Amino acid sequence: MGAQKRNRLEFYQSSDIQRIGWWKRLDPALRWALVVYLITRVLVSAWAAAAVSLAPVDVPDIGHPVYETLHQAYPHSNPLLDLFLGVWFRWDTEWFTKVALQGYRPDDGSVTVSPLYPLLIRWLGRLLGGEHLLAALLISNVALIAGLTLLHKLVSLDFSERVARRTVVYQVALPAGFFLLAGYTEPLYLCFAILTLYAARKSNWALAGVAAFLTSLARMQGWVLVFPLAYEALCQARRRPLRAWPGLLAAAGGPIGTASYNVYLTMVGLPGMGATYQSDWVVHFAPPWTSMAMAINSLITGQSSFQDVVNTLVLFLSLVLILVSLWKLRPTYWLYTAASQFVFLMGYLGDEQLHSMMRYTLVLFPNMIALALITRSRWASGVVLFVFVLLQVVLLGLFVRWVWVA
Numbered sequence: 001m002g003a004q005k006r007n008r009l010e011f012y013q014s015s016d017i018q019r020i021g022w023w024k025r026l027d028p029a030l031r032w033a034l035v036v037y038l039i040t041r042v043l044v045s046a047w048a049a050a051a052v053s054l055a056p057v058d059v060p061d062i063g064h065p066v067y068e069t070l071h072q073a074y075p076h077s078n079p080l081l082d083l084f085l086g087v088w089f090r091w092d093t094e095w096f097t098k099v100a101l102q103g104y105r106p107d108d109g110s111v112t113v114s115p116l117y118p119l120l121i122r123w124l125g126r127l128l129g130g131e132h133l134l135a136a137l138l139i140s141n142v143a144l145i146a147g148l149t150l151l152h153k154l155v156s157l158d159f160s161e162r163v164a165r166r167t168v169v170y171q172v173a174l175p176a177g178f179f180l181l182a183g184y185t186e187p188l189y190l191c192f193a194i195l196t197l198y199a200a201r202k203s204n205w206a207l208a209g210v211a212a213f214l215t216s217l218a219r220m221q222g223w224v225l226v227f228p229l230a231y232e233a234l235c236q237a238r239r240r241p242l243r244a245w246p247g248l249l250a251a252a253g254g255p256i257g258t259a260s261y262n263v264y265l266t267m268v269g270l271p272g273m274g275a276t277y278q279s280d281w282v283v284h285f286a287p288p289w290t291s292m293a294m295a296i297n298s299l300i301t302g303q304s305s306f307q308d309v310v311n312t313l314v315l316f317l318s319l320v321l322i323l324v325s326l327w328k329l330r331p332t333y334w335l336y337t338a339a340s341q342f343v344f345l346m347g348y349l350g351d352e353q354l355h356s357m358m359r360y361t362l363v364l365f366p367n368m369i370a371l372a373l374i375t376r377s378r379w380a381s382g383v384v385l386f387v388f389v390l391l392q393v394v395l396l397g398l399f400v401r402w403v404w405v406a
Contacts, residue, residue: 029156032165033148040172041141044181044396049083051397060402073097073125074133087400089133093183096121097132104270109280111270115261116217117185136183144180147191148172154198155369158330166372166381171365175310175391176358176406178399189218190363196225196254197332200232200247209250216257219363220273224339225254228332235332281349288345294353307405310391311354314361315345321367328373333366340364358395359406 216222233247
């Protein structure tokens with residue numbers, strides 16, 4: 001009898017070891033990314049479902065047919081799925097699925113949607129039996145897991161495991177961090193931008209060039225990667241341009257991607273992105289300090305909405321962290337963040353001077369490395385996370401109830 005119990009115990013212990021073994025065999029960066037992602041995904045989905053269940057949701061009268069394509073992107077809806085899937089069919093997600101389903105048109109402003117994400121949604125949506133909303137969410141969530149894994153590995157090249165882990169947590173905890181779990185381009189852009197710099201740090205210039213090209217097809221601002229890649233190439237070649245040519249060639253990947261899409265628009269007779277932003281979306285372009293000054297004036301005069309205040313606070317946090325990066329990080333990183341932030345500040349929408357700034361700055365991942373470096377104590381990181389999460393809870397609740405956030 002004792003032998004049977006012992007054999008049974010050994011069997012269960014062996015099974016437990018096997019179940020745990022596959023997890024321990026995973027790359028540590030992937031393990032941490034999965035832990036952070038799964039916790040965030042469960043909490044965000046639960047709160048989104050609760051937020052739309054608290055009271056009836058009034059869909060605003062947007063006045064544009066793109067917001068009437070729900071039945072095409074999400075054909076198999078039911079009350080339960082609506083809580084966990086349909087709740088994410090909001091705002092720009094509808095533009096991405098619209099382009100995936102119907103392509104670009106010259107008269108609806110759709111050409112401002114960069115091509116990579118809609119193209120992937122179209123391909124995967126067909127494989128999923130027409131569930132293009134599900135496809136959009138799967139693509140963005142897989143991209144987020146990959147991006148967080150690469151972020152951990154990138155930070156670990158220079159800093160400790162603790163700093164790498166804290167950076168990953170901050171990245172998803174940001175006030176607008178739920179957009180990284182939604183059907184938006186930010187997680188795809190983030191993933192390829194991190195891959196670009198990680199490949200460059202590893203001197204894998206072919207991969208860096210391809211990743212930069214894909215980054216700029218995810219969002220046109222990807223061309224800014226030319227600056228950190230060129231610097232990294234020259235740095236690794238000890239400032240000798242003739243030896244740096246593979247890296248300098250890779251640095252052209254971002255601008256080539258941006259130019260390729262604009263050449264495509266011209267070839268098929270569609271209007272350019274810049275003209276469409278101004279004519280269809282009433283976006284004004286000006287020096288970056290113009291929108292900053294207008295935002296500060298709105299704060300002083302009390303004309304700012306809650307979202308405007310958060311956008312302004314996020315902007316100033318970003319600027320502070322860029323300055324910290326000058327001191328704490330390689331130029332490779334702050335060249336990316338400074339150039340990106342400059343571009344983000346050059347356009348503003350009507351009286352919303354820092355339009356969507358909290359969402360745009362999600363891709364400035366070096367800022368999270370800088371923040372992780374200056375909040376090494378538990379109380380400092382705890383305060384940061386508390387503020388971030390509190391704002392994210394409020395903003396997510398507004399977003400799923402069809403209130404414009406970013």
